[in-house]
Amino acid sequence: MRVKLLLWTLCSALLIGLLAGCSSDNSGSAQTVDGKQKVTLTYASWGSTNEKKVQEQIARQFTEKYPWIEVKYMHIPGDYVTKLTTMFAANQAPDVFPIYKAQGLQWAEQGKLYNLNEFLKEDKELTPDTLIPNAILYWDKDKVAGIKVTEEAFGLYYNADMFKEAGLPLPPTQAEQAWTWDQFLDTAKKLTIDNNGNNATSPAFDPSNVKQYGVRFDTWMWHLMVPSNGTSVISEKKDKLNLEDPQMIEAVQKMADLITVHHVAPSPTQSKNIPAPAVALQSRKVAMDLDGQWVQLDLGQSGMNYGVGVLPKLKESKTTLFGEPEVISATTKHPKEAWMFYKFLLDAKSGLDMHASGLWMPVSKEWYTDPALIQQWATVKPGHPEGYTDAIMKQTLNNGVNSYEYYLKNSEKISAIINPALDQVWLGKKTVQQAFSEISAKANAEFKGTYPEE
Amino acid sequence: MQSMTETAQRRQTISKSSLSSIRRRENWLGWLFAAPAILGFIIFVFGPMIASLWLSMTDYKVASTPHFVGLENYRNLFNGTDAFFYKSLGVTLYYVILSVPLQIIVAFFLAILLNQKVKGLTFFRTAFYLPTIVPLIASSMVWLWLFDPDMGLLNIIMRALHLPESQWIYSETTVVPTLVLMSLWTVGGTMVIFLAGLKDIPDHYYEAIEIDGGNALHKLLYITIPLTSPTIFFNTIMGFIGGFQVFVQPYVMTQGGPNNGSLFYIFYLFREAFTFSNMGYACAIAWVLFIVIMLFTFLLFRTSQKWVYYEGEGR
Numbered sequence: 064m065r066v067k068l069l070l071w072t073l074c075s076a077l078l079i080g081l082l083a084g085c086s087s088d089n090s091g092s093a094q095t096v097d098g099k100q101k102v103t104l105t106y107a108s109w110g111s112t113n114e115k116k117v118q119e120q121i122a123r124q125f126t127e128k129y130p131w132i133e134v135k136y137m138h139i140p141g142d143y144v145t146k147l148t149t150m151f152a153a154n155q156a157p158d159v160f161p162i163y164k165a166q167g168l169q170w171a172e173q174g175k176l177y178n179l180n181e182f183l184k185e186d187k188e189l190t191p192d193t194l195i196p197n198a199i200l201y202w203d204k205d206k207v208a209g210i211k212v213t214e215e216a217f218g219l220y221y222n223a224d225m226f227k228e229a230g231l232p233l234p235p236t237q238a239e240q241a242w243t244w245d246q247f248l249d250t251a252k253k254l255t256i257d258n259n260g261n262n263a264t265s266p267a268f269d270p271s272n273v274k275q276y277g278v279r280f281d282t283w284m285w286h287l288m289v290p291s292n293g294t295s296v297i298s299e300k301k302d303k304l305n306l307e308d309p310q311m312i313e314a315v316q317k318m319a320d321l322i323t324v325h326h327v328a329p330s331p332t333q334s335k336n337i338p339a340p341a342v343a344l345q346s347r348k349v350a351m352d353l354d355g356q357w358v359q360l361d362l363g364q365s366g367m368n369y370g371v372g373v374l375p376k377l378k379e380s381k382t383t384l385f386g387e388p389e390v391i392s393a394t395t396k397h398p399k400e401a402w403m404f405y406k407f408l409l410d411a412k413s414g415l416d417m418h419a420s421g422l423w424m425p426v427s428k429e430w431y432t433d434p435a436l437i438q439q440w441a442t443v444k445p446g447h448p449e450g451y452t453d454a455i456m457k458q459t460l461n462n463g464v465n466s467y468e469y470y471l472k473n474s475e476k477i478s479a480i481i482n483p484a485l486d487q488v489w490l491g492k493k494t495v496q497q498a499f500s501e502i503s504a505k506a507n508a509e510f511k512g513t514y515p516e517e
Numbered sequence: 518m519q520s521m522t523e524t525a526q527r528r529q530t531i532s533k534s535s536l537s538s539i540r541r542r543e544n545w546l547g548w549l550f551a552a553p554a555i556l557g558f559i560i561f562v563f564g565p566m567i568a569s570l571w572l573s574m575t576d577y578k579v580a581s582t583p584h585f586v587g588l589e590n591y592r593n594l595f596n597g598t599d600a601f602f603y604k605s606l607g608v609t610l611y612y613v614i615l616s617v618p619l620q621i622i623v624a625f626f627l628a629i630l631l632n633q634k635v636k637g638l639t640f641f642r643t644a645f646y647l648p649t650i651v652p653l654i655a656s657s658m659v660w661l662w663l664f665d666p667d668m669g670l671l672n673i674i675m676r677a678l679h680l681p682e683s684q685w686i687y688s689e690t691t692v693v694p695t696l697v698l699m700s701l702w703t704v705g706g707t708m709v710i711f712l713a714g715l716k717d718i719p720d721h722y723y724e725a726i727e728i729d730g731g732n733a734l735h736k737l738l739y740i741t742i743p744l745t746s747p748t749i750f751f752n753t754i755m756g757f758i759g760g761f762q763v764f765v766q767p768y769v770m771t772q773g774g775p776n777n778g779s780l781f782y783i784f785y786l787f788r789e790a791f792t793f794s795n796m797g798y799a800c801a802i803a804w805v806l807f808i809v810i811m812l813f814t815f816l817l818f819r820t821s822q823k824w825v826y827y828e829g830e831g832r
Contacts (some may be wrong), residue, residue, distance in 0.1 A: 071549075145791040151580040152796070167795065173581045332687045336668050394580070475793050480600060486689075486775040505600050 067422040096131035102400045105322055106408075107147070107157040110316060114417065121413045125404055131433055132400050139175045151175060156392040158401045159408070161212050164466075165474045166387045168200060168514055172472075177391040178300075179207040190404050191393045191517075198426045199467045200388045201515045209388030212424035216321075216382045216459040217287060219372040220352040220362065222344045229253060234351070234372025236450035237382040244288075247375035251277030251327040254350035255264035263327055270326035271465030279334065279343060280318065280353040281495045283482070283491050284383070286467060287353060288314040292377040296467035304477065304506055306499040314377060316495040323491035331489050341365055355385055357453050359421030363445035371454045380453075386426070392424075415439065421446025424459065431460050472511040480506045573800035583797060590801035602802070604777050605785035608693060613760035616697040618754055621749060624704040628711035629741070642712075649705035657769040660699050663684075664770075664777065686771055689778035696766050696779065707752050709794075714748030715741070746825045750817070757813050761806060782806055 084451065108118055115138045119338065122134035137157060139146050144166055150156050162170065170176050183199075191199060195214060202208045219234045228232055231250055235241055242250070252263035254277035255291045257427040261268045263277065280287065286296055294310040297303075305311045309429040321328040329349075330336055341361030343349045345502045353374065373380055389408055391401045411418050411425035418425055418440040429435045441447055441456050484502045493501075573590055575583035594602045631642050648656065664685035665668045672682045685695045722740045731739070742749075767773050767784040786806070791800035 148579050148791050148794060148796075154580075156580070166792075170580075173578045173794070175580045332666050332684070335665055459828070479788070479792075483774060483776040490775075508598075509600075 087431075099131040101131050101133065102397045103133045103135060104159060104395075104397060104401055104404055105135045105137060105157040106404065107139055107150075107160040109139055109141075109161070110144045111140075113420075114422070117417050122410065123408050124413065128407075129400075129403065131406065134404060151394075154394065156394050158395040158397065159389065159391055159405055161387050161389045162209070163199065163387055164214065165468045165478075167208050168202045168392055168469070168472075169444040169475070171200075171202040171206070171390070173500060174206055175393055177393050177395060177398060177401075179209060179391065179402075179405075180205050182405075183207060186402075186406070189409065191457060193428060194426055195428050195431060195460055196464075197384050197463055197469075198386070200517070201517060204515055209390035210409060211386035211426050212389035213386055213418075214426055214459055214463075215355050215357060215387075215424065216351065216386070216455050216463060217284070217355055217374060217383040217457070218382065218455050219374050220340075220344065220354050220358060221370055221372070222347065222350055223368045223370045224255065224346060225350045233370060235399055236372050236454040238373055238453075238458055241373045241380040242375040244375050244377055248321070248325060248327070251321065251351065252325060253277070255325075263325060268326075273326065273329075275301060275347055276329050276337075276349045277322060278351040278353065279328055279340065279349040280321075282331050282485065285315050285318060285485055287315060287374070287383055288377055289467075290381040290383060290464040291374065293379065297471055299488070303510055304471075304503070306503040312495050312499060315485075317377070318372045319495060321490075331486075335345050344369060346438075356424060358421050359446045359448070360449075361446075363421050366445070370448045371450055372459055373454045380458070381462050381464050382458045384459065384465050386424070411436075411440065419443040421445060424456075428460075433457055470513045470516065472513060473509050476509050478504050480509065481512055569800040569803060572797050573804050575797045577797035577800075578794050579796050585774050586797075590798050591805070593798070594801060594805060601777065601780060601785050605780045605782045608778070608780050609761055609763070609782040612693050612697060612763060613757060615694065616760050617636055617753060617756040619697060619701060620704050620707060621752055623701050624707035624752065625711050625745075625749070627704065627708045628715055631708070631712060632715045634696050645708060646705035651703075653703075653765040654769055655701070656699075660702075661770055664695060686779070687775060689776045692771060692775065692778040696763075696770075699766070707756070710752060711745065711748055714745040718744045725731075743826045744828075748829055750821050750825045754814055754817055757817070758810055761810050761813075 097378070106118070106122060107395070110118065118138070119136050125134055126132060138426065144163065147156065147160065147162070156175070167176065171178075183189065194210065198211045200208045221234060221380055223233065231253060234247075234250075249264075254275065255263040255268075255273060256275045257269040258272040258274050259267070259269065263270075289296060289311055292310045292314040294305060294308055296305055296311065298305050298308070321427045322330050332372070337343045337348045338346065339361065340349075340352045340358050342365070344362065345365045345367045356371075359371075374382055389405060391398065391405060395401045404421055407413055409426060411423075411427060411430050414423060417423040418430075421443075425431070425440065430440065437452065437456070441452050468478075471477065480502050484498040485495075488495050488498050570831040572583060574585060574587055576586050577583035593599055597603070618701040627645055631638065631645065635641075664687075666672055666682065666684050666687055669685070671685065683691055684696075686692045708738045718740060722744070724738050725737055726740060760782050763781045763785040764787065767779045767781045768787070773784050773788070782802075783806075786799050786802045789795045789802060
């Protein structure tokens, strides 16, 4: 009998444990701190271990300032969107988190995110005017999905020693002096060297045995030069994709030609053998890198002699902006406190280490205009090379164009059609025009309109 | 005398009633002990299945309220609105049809080899089984290096042997055969099941063939294959089910590329669910796969009567 009782107890204990495991923690405590009701927020983000440390520090500082608000930080280093989707499905979404632009806009449309315009309209400190242009993500008129938590901008990074040894002029840092595409291509050719020591301008150049490439870029940035050619991935009337637009085709073809015609850039397959951009520059596998400013963190830590210039131009000097938004989930129980923490996150003072390291760029305008603030991040070495304030900071403010994903609805699905088609282009099997015309109908069938710019 | 029979009768009735109460209690205990498995199935398998069947008929996008849309998700799948459905189905079928027979042949061949009485047998068995224990993500990373067209070991060997080089997983046409090749590395599990099947064949059958003057080929054709046919059958079904559910390789190695050449069905499903957050639609995709796998299994079972031999069936 005793054995049976024991078994019965064991079974019920297991069952209760099972059920308890399924139910969520609802221990709503009525604690008070400083006469205010205690509030707990959850904040999730991706990022390296370094970023994790800074995020934890920001959360701690916030609680020091507002003792009744505790921020639980959750670090999600991989499978970020999968994890968040699951948390949303379980009704346990974090209160505040950064998200990739395309998902953020889509999720806002689906009602998953808080409309931040409710705060922006009334807040006295954080208003659209205090932000740099292009920082707010609207998913409908007066509906804000999020604000970029840091800005990201593209530039032309290079190994300065390699230029010096080749006796070539450094890439210009001022928009007015930006290289034309031909100047850029010519430099890239001179810096592309095969195993026999011939550079790509020589008739004896052997493209199948390249030791050092003039330039590298990620093929997911296929649209990098599109704004510079005076056009956009979305048609001017905003009624379809610009896949037949000659300007757009030309801008993408110029990138492809770097790989397939001029052999000055590694193909996606060849890139697999080349280390991460910063190491590639340092180890002289490549001389120039068309990349986002986040690469500065690694470049700075490598201790190499690097520099940055503005991107080459086709018609006008532009840079593509790419920062990801910070959002508040619609299911948050404490919107007011979440907004307080949100503002704290966006304040460049909170994560100043990360801004000074070169990884992040502030989104408040004053950090771009006030010399006292600029010197706290944009001139701090080694994360910011000489010329950074012109080539990246000023360029972001004056000639920055948001990447098309900020405005294109259903852009994830459309990318899933465009990117495979471009695979053929990087292999040199098709021209951009051929690839685009083949998928144009399919991609435009998924075109579901655009998000407003403000 | 009479009283004795009475007591005996009474005793009998008592024992009868207590017997049935024991049986009842045992019955109850049986259910209790089976409860974790049954509850587990209901809570973690059957419940979610019913939920996903219902979600597959909604426009559920995670955290939004699902609206019933009837069979629209299924219609969109089959009428060609979705640019990827037939492509992914084709890629997966191609992989299954290529990989399952090859895996069976290789595993069977290895099992026969490892069933011989040679020196160092334990070592060989361990060596051939070992890759199965390596997590698929880790082995995918290793194969990624091997398949590299410029610096990968495979092309270096091809170059040294003056054989044509391949782009392996980096070309639309070779990506699926390459992944099939990679899958042959992990046939250890199938091989072990074959080995168990081979061990079951009594030696005297082979001796009989030897006495009748048969050779090794006869042994294989008339003894080994017929007697392992249930094992072959089992492994084929498991191979089909596994082949339809390939996910890690495209997720880690190719992201479905190049040009959707390795857009495996489950990867496509995952992308719909977690990248595009079309959860309802993804549920419909999952149900279509469920039906496809069920159909394949059903067909295999139907054909099995013709070629699978069970001992004691007297055929």
